[in-house]
Amino acid sequence: METSGAQTVYPPRLRPGDLVKIVSPACPPSRDGIDRGVEVMRSWGLRVEVGVHVFDSWGYMAGTDADRLADLNEAFRDPQVRAIVTSRGGKGTYRIIGGLDFDAIAADPKPVVGFSDVTHLHLALWARCRVTGVHGPFANWSDDWSGPDSAEALRRALMTTDPVVLHRDPHEATAAVQVDGVAEGPLVGGNLDAIRTTVGAGLPSLAGAILFLEHQKGTGLGEVDRALTQMMGSGQLDGLHGVVLGQFLGFEDIADDPTQGGWHITDILRDRLTRLDVPVLGGIPAGHGFHPPTIPLGPPATIDTTAGTLTVASAVK
Template sequence: MGRPTRSVSGPAVAESEPDAGDHAQNGGMDDHPDPPSLRAPRLRPGDRVRIVAPACPPSREEANRGVELLTSWGLRAELGEHVFDQWGYLAGRDEDRAGDLNAAFRDPGVRAVIAARGGKGTYRIVDDLDTAALRRDPKPVVGFSDITHLHLALWARCRLAALHGPFAKRGDPFTGRASAEALRRALMTTDPVTLHRDPSEATADVSVPGTATGVLMGGSLEAIRTETGAGLPSLRGAILFLEHRRGTGLGEVDRALTQLTRSRALDGVRGVALGQFLGFEHDADDPTLGGWGIGDVLRDRLTALGVPVLGGLPAGHGNNPPTIPLGTRATMDTATGTLTVLSAVV
């Protein structure tokens, strides 16, 4: 791409941020010490795990598969009171979904909280979470897609390290054996997680060479965009992980990244790790789009940040997703095509 190789390392998200003048002088580098991550104890056989539905309701079959999977690891799985409620397209009223989360956060016997599914609605309840309970008694929270709202809120308010991982299901085409094993290891061991660039992913050829180190944050691009100006924590010093599933087309990605840039939410990021951007495979063949595909939009918007960009990570809304710690220190290297992240549990 003709850009010099960059190496960016240093602290991740700072509790206090430099003003615009400081930012201009240090080129977006944050000189504050790393904020501590609040990491929960790893799970052990016999621990209780609560499945909740912060967004849309699962089917009973899906929930039963989740219980079966967790039980196979020696854990004691249980369901939140309102998991099967339905209020429109949501898993019950806002107060009930938030109540299920808070009940799990406050119960000292519950050692992890796993979302039953995503969809819509988590953004409606993030202001009602009892984060003080998690500060006293941290426990890992697992999910992705709409659950990104939950991860961002918990990091912003109590620095909880979380897991961008699949919804608990067993034998589901989406969550195969390798994906389930990755979730188990992320919950029950302290091993770091390493993702490798997959040349077959749509974002694989999006790259700005270099290395970066910082706390990994992010998830669903749409969720991150929605939280801009509301509950989005500072991304200064972080490695930002982004994934997305197509809605209206290339313009939605362009709008989201432009909004994040114009709002200065991306100021000071140390690197960008791109996961799956699904559903854009044929855009380059559409004559109305001028030959552009998803890689062109991402390249156009992200290279201007002047930080390393690693595309092609096989993580997002595709089948057999990995489990990725969020809120812990990560190292990204475009030469080796790897992103390595420290465990979210201790």
């Protein structure tokens, strides 16, 4: 059940010599990518282990549900493991959420890193245990996609208690979506499709929160419209304090499609979100794009649309 109103739980920050476990709750990574990810984290003075089933294959997922869940619960239960970094997203995390050992998670909280399909895991940890998480790069590391700035941002998020400040990027499509104001509240969210599919199945209360949304194009504008309309109609967004929009990628050619009536992704976002009557800050360069920042999920956050900033407290203590 959801721990509505419970106190936020901050896992301890990592220190040199701490053990990090890589797991695959969704799809399998490449061996070269994991080798590079291990190398990056070891350069920070951390020890790194790779879960038994990380490279397994079962359909499009990294092994059976039971095996993926076993790796994840083993990492949560092992007192030597001080952080969990997911290997990649894709599909499948939603299938194993119900089997998580929430008692072990609450007894020994540790930061979980990932995004995209791993949003399901972040939402479950917040709803059931109020444990903060880290929206950050996967262990399936690519220097071309992530790079040194992404690596340093992740290191600081895991190994320091510095706040994270992100600025609106006018080159992001969602920068054109704004409702003026300042809002405060815990930052909750991630991938829009993952959040939408959690409505009615464990999505935590968003009352008093700031909702972070990012998305990668699948079937078109309609999927974003349906997702936001479903969330609004469910009452899940009642009491929301504000919205932060990250990257909504793959919609660049929509305006030239005659079947869309001249609408772009910004038209859908503006039409739906302005009805909430809360501050909306678009243009935060976070999501499925290159050189991703790291964003704490769960700690207090502030959005200021005039300054164009999102400020989030550390996810670790």
